[in-house]
Amino acid sequence: MEAINVIEGEIAVLDRSDVDTDQIIPKQFLKRVERTGYGEFLFYDWVRDGEIVLEPHPILVSGRNFGSGSSREHAVWALHQFGFKAVIAPSFSDIFYSNSTKNGFLPVELSEDVCQALVEAGEAKIDLENQMVSWAGGEASFEIEAEIKRRLIGGLDDIALTLMDEEEIEAFESGPGGTYGPVTTSL
Amino acid sequence: MPKTMFEKIWEAHEVRENLLYIDLHLVHEVTSPQAFEGLRMTGRKLRRPDKTVATADHNVPTDGTPTAAMIKDALSRKQVETLEKNAADFGVPVYSLGSETQGIVHVIGPELGLTQPGMTIVCGDSHTSTHGAFGALAFGIGTSEVEHVMATQTLLQNLPRTMRINYSGTLAEGVTSKDLILATIGKLGTSGMTGYVVEYAGEAIEALTMEQRMTVCNMTIEGGGKAGMIAPDETTFEYMRGKAGVPENFDDAVERWRQLPTDEGATFDTEVEIDASRISPMVTWGTTPGMVIQVTDTVPDPEQMDSPADREAAIRALQYMGLDAGTPMEEIRPERVFIGSCTNSRISDLREAAGAIKGRKVADSVRAMVVPGSALVKAQAEDEGLDRIFSEAGFEWRGAGCSMCLGMNPDTLFDGERCASTSNRNFEGRQGKGGRTHLVSPTMATAAAIEGHFVDIRNWS
Ligand code: SF4
Numbered sequence: 001m002e003a004i005n006v007i008e009g010e011i012a013v014l015d016r017s018d019v020d021t022d023q024i025i026p027k028q029f030l031k032r033v034e035r036t037g038y039g040e041f042l043f044y045d046w047v048r049d050g051e052i053v054l055e056p057h058p059i060l061v062s063g064r065n066f067g068s069g070s071s072r073e074h075a076v077w078a079l080h081q082f083g084f085k086a087v088i089a090p091s092f093s094d095i096f097y098s099n100s101t102k103n104g105f106l107p108v109e110l111s112e113d114v115c116q117a118l119v120e121a122g123e124a125k126i127d128l129e130n131q132m133v134s135w136a137g138g139e140a141s142f143e144i145e146a147e148i149k150r151r152l153i154g155g156l157d158d159i160a161l162t163l164m165d166e167e168e169i170e171a172f173e174s175g176p177g178g179t180y181g182p183v184t185t186s187l
Numbered sequence: 188m189p190k191t192m193f194e195k196i197w198e199a200h201e202v203r204e205n206l207l208y209i210d211l212h213l214v215h216e217v218t219s220p221q222a223f224e225g226l227r228m229t230g231r232k233l234r235r236p237d238k239t240v241a242t243a244d245h246n247v248p249t250d251g252t253p254t255a256a257m258i259k260d261a262l263s264r265k266q267v268e269t270l271e272k273n274a275a276d277f278g279v280p281v282y283s284l285g286s287e288t289q290g291i292v293h294v295i296g297p298e299l300g301l302t303q304p305g306m307t308i309v310c311g312d313s314h315t316s317t318h319g320a321f322g323a324l325a326f327g328i329g330t331s332e333v334e335h336v337m338a339t340q341t342l343l344q345n346l347p348r349t350m351r352i353n354y355s356g357t358l359a360e361g362v363t364s365k366d367l368i369l370a371t372i373g374k375l376g377t378s379g380m381t382g383y384v385v386e387y388a389g390e391a392i393e394a395l396t397m398e399q400r401m402t403v404c405n406m407t408i409e410g411g412g413k414a415g416m417i418a419p420d421e422t423t424f425e426y427m428r429g430k431a432g433v434p435e436n437f438d439d440a441v442e443r444w445r446q447l448p449t450d451e452g453a454t455f456d457t458e459v460e461i462d463a464s465r466i467s468p469m470v471t472w473g474t475t476p477g478m479v480i481q482v483t484d485t486v487p488d489p490e491q492m493d494s495p496a497d498r499e500a501a502i503r504a505l506q507y508m509g510l511d512a513g514t515p516m517e518e519i520r521p522e523r524v525f526i527g528s529c530t531n532s533r534i535s536d537l538r539e540a541a542g543a544i545k546g547r548k549v550a551d552s553v554r555a556m557v558v559p560g561s562a563l564v565k566a567q568a569e570d571e572g573l574d575r576i577f578s579e580a581g582f583e584w585r586g587a588g589c590s591m592c593l594g595m596n597p598d599t600l601f602d603g604e605r606c607a608s609t610s611n612r613n614f615e616g617r618q619g620k621g622g623r624t625h626l627v628s629p630t631m632a633t634a635a636a637i638e639g640h641f642v643d644i645r646n647w648s
Contacts, residue, residue, distance in 0.1 A: 017496050018475050022614045027595040031262035033220035033269050045616050065378040071313040073329035091378055094413050099329035162339045172202045181210030181306045182432035184240040184280050
């Protein structure tokens with residue numbers, strides 16, 4: 001995963017709430033078995049119908065409940081591969097937020113008012129280390145879980161980190177914790 | 188200290204802080220290929236194939252196509268074939284096209300007895316919350332997390348907040364668990380449950396059958412919730428008894444499961460009270476599941492809405508849906524009807540829908556289809572003669588799959604078509620580009636198919 005720390009530059013605006021992952025990347029593009037090649041299909045229907053025009057600036061600002069709906073990580077891949085490095089919104093769906101952080105794509109939660117100020121400013125700087133967003137005329141701090149931040153800044157691979165503790169997993173499995181649930185291979 | 192059901196399950200699965208052991212990993216063809224590829228690229232094994240099961244559902248044509256190789260759409264074919272190959276390479280059992288137990292992932296888990304109380308269950312699919320109806324902690328994950336579970340059988344998780352929704356009273360005649368969850372989302376909003384694991388409780392929930400409970404938990408994600416749960420009880424145990432995957436010492440297991448329900452005095456971060464007896468049959472009018480009203484209402488007027496964000500969203504939604512404020516919902520005329528999806532495609536949903544037909548016919552203006560959630564549901568329905576009831580009334584009877592819930596297969600709406608659908612999402616383009624979706628219960632969908640417009644099922648003879 002690509003490490004991130006400071007993201008700086010122009011802002012693209014998508015002035016809508018409840019932007020769902022079905023819109024971010026419509027289902028016909030989920031049939032691919034690769035991880036790349038989604039950027040050109042970002043917001044396919046809205047772009048094709050001329051409803052929105054988006055520039056691949058580093059930062060996207062949008063409305064509340066961004067990334068709701070389906071768990072498709074393709075939505076994050078599409079945003080990232082299109083050129084965005086961060087998305088700022090008043091709120092995110094849980095799965096979208098988590099998917100973003102697994103891909104070195106930064107979701108930043110800030111109030112409606114701050115989002116409005118950012119839209120007006122047109123440019124901003126996100127400093128992940130210090131959890132600050134600044135723009136001409138203002139700044140605001142944002143929350144992020146410490147462990148997620150550490151992994152984003154280090155560009156760390158979750159699976160490799162977990163496997164370093166494989167013995168703990170083995171110990172858990174050989175205890176009562178390993179006894180729940182069916183054996184799928186014996187059906 | 189008294190504990191919630193969620194806390195009991197969470198604590199029993201903590202390998203260490205923030206690392207949760209996963210008892211069952213459900214896999215489907217859309218969100219898994221990149222994860223399998225990741226394992227290959229890093230030379231990692233799939234740690235526990237015996238806790239993993241795969242099925243093909245999203246891409247599957249419902250016209251009886253017997254094998255993956257015969258899927259006409261080249262990309263769909265490749266995706267299903269890739270699933271079959273990945274499952275074979277990594278030793279994972281797979282129920283693909285032609286299998287007796289193929290079906291929508293959230294239908295087959297419970298029906299095969301794989302879904303059990305007290306378990307942690309994940310799947311690269313947001314409607315994994317469905318399985319919480321058994322008193323399991325079940326939630327959707329992204330593809331990176333799918334790969335993490337494949338490689339480690341664990342998941343990194345922060346402790347979520349907890350919410351309990353208490354439903355007092357019982358549902359009125361003609362009002363279903365679909366109406367209950369739609370009304371709940373209408374009240375709390377599409378992000379009202381964001382960050383929460385939600386326990387549904389109270390008299391109205393206890394009175395529901397297992398399949399009705401699954402409908403409720405299924406749509407937790409539409410309210411933004413991470414997982415939905417319902418305490419296991421006699422209804423749960425009776426439903427599970429005799430199913431293929433349940434523990435051999437079933438009665439011993441039941442004794443353990445009886446310890447799961449939330450203790451008296453346990454606290455939740457948030458509690459919500461809803462009077463179930465006041466819930467009416469619901470229909471969505473807009474493009475999020477929160478845009479929902481009673482069938483007896485009229486299409487809302489955006490100008491009457493307080494928040495500018497709500498107003499703008501409503502204006503857009505009405506434009507997309509081709510509706511005018513003030514139109515009575517009962518005057519809206521769907522041209523398509525879809526009975527299916529992981530929300531409402533189980534045998535009891537089909538029985539209810541078929542039972543409402545009573546010899547009548549689908550209106551000439553409507554094309555209606557019924558899509559069983561799994562091959563087993565299909566076989567059962569055919570045994571009971573439901574397929575004939577549907578066919579004689581003019582409904583198309585299809586093979587098992589996600590079908591028109593998301594239009595990733597040949598079943599889609601055309602531009603501008605209006606559909607009464609028993610699925611869970613009415614997003615723009617969800618059922619096909621330009622398609623207009625109204626979410627309803629199976630009986631409401633049946634009535635709309637026959638009358639050619641929405642009707643209040645309570646007054647429909
Ligand atoms: S039926 Fe619909 S919501 Fe359910 S798993 Fe399939 S596509 Fe997803």
